[in-house]
Amino acid sequence: MTTQHHLDDATLLRYASGDLDSAFTMVVAAHLAMCDKCRKAARDAEEIGGHMMDHVAQAPVSDDAFERMMARLDSGADEQIEVDLPKKSAPDSDVPLPLRALIGDHMDDVRWRLVAPGVRKYEIQQGKKGESSLYMLNISPGMAVPEHGHGGAEMTLILSGAYRDKLGVFGPGDVADLDEDIEHQPIVEPGEACICLVATEAPTRFKDLIVRLMQPFVRI
Amino acid sequence: IGTADDPTLLKQAMVRVAEVQDRESFQFLFSYFAPRVKAVLLKAGSNESQAEDLMQDVMMTVWRKAKLYAPDRGSVNAWVFTVARNARIDLLRRASSRPYDDVYEIEMESDVASGEDEMFATERAERVSEALSELPEEQRQIIELGFIEDMSQSEIAEKLGLPLGTVKSRMRLAYGKMKSKLEAVR
Ligand SMILES: [Zn+2]
Ligand SMILES: [Zn+2]
16 A cells, blocks of 8 residues: 655654654654655655755854864774664664654553443553654544543554555555644554554544543543 | 865775774864764753763764775665764663664674675765655655754654654655655666
8 A cells, every 4th residue: 555645744844854743743743654755755854954054154163172082982882883774663664663662662562441231442542731742543443532632742653454544545554644623533554553643733623412421531 | 174065085095094093184184073973962852961961972982883884785874874863872761772882783793794785885875865856845854853953753743833743744754755866776
């Protein structure tokens, strides 16, 4: 399956400039691991940083700056690293590399918690005050993700399976990079559970009353 | 030294640092980049002594990871920028730049270097410069605040008294212009 849905241009710039917080950076990095096109685009965006830094008004460094550097080199503490790094990664891993440090090498290892019928969740980073949260969802075929208006930006990367909403079908590698003003109702496609990685900027605001009543323990 | 307007000089110096740990070449890179890296760190909010120390760390990383610089992936400038960006994320934000390192590793594994790509990388850096120098001031300013002053989109919006949506759309416009220039060479 080829990736249909990519990162927003503004997101690529924020990634390159380092403006995204850790939750969103992780989703972007995981998408980049799955998408050549956005990886190239991210490199283009980093070229902007190179250009801007090149044209900045230079700040004088201390007179002995280079001597200090050489002293550090001579102390031998900072050897050059070898370029052929040993592969950190398990070759049979089905988890995008950036995510492995957080959930392990295999999707099967994820310890899901049932939060509603057909909806499992694994919390990676709980959004404390003002921070984004990062979590994974595992939703059974045919199930709807409860309707919600976004309290903030939301980014969802499909790792396996697929869902459909008014924006189209989202399959493995696709990312839904959504502003706070977009509302949608994703429904998981038949056949296979949909596993996705989600970063949200603020707690999701549920519209539907029943769903709202469920929110305290559903906590999607 | 220190006025390497010719990007091939920087590239050559990087290669010599990577391959034979040539200190003269490193000194050349240091004199070029240290004042720029420090300037960026100051603008991003560190104080004088923090910026000096962090600059030392950034330049040390440039030395240590010189072999990871791949000329077919971008300019030396862009690479040093990313090293400085990651250092700033690690230190100033007390967060980890690890996802960036992982993406870099993926790049190292996935793309095979070729002479053609290297030419393209040079061309790309030129096109990006061209596009940026042609941007209207209102777009350029937003790019600069984001990339150099380390301001978030919402901080930029607040500083300029603009709605967040306007900041985003100007960013997209700026990037779109650059993209169309790049597509012309691809
Ligand atoms: Zn993509
Ligand atoms: Zn949503």
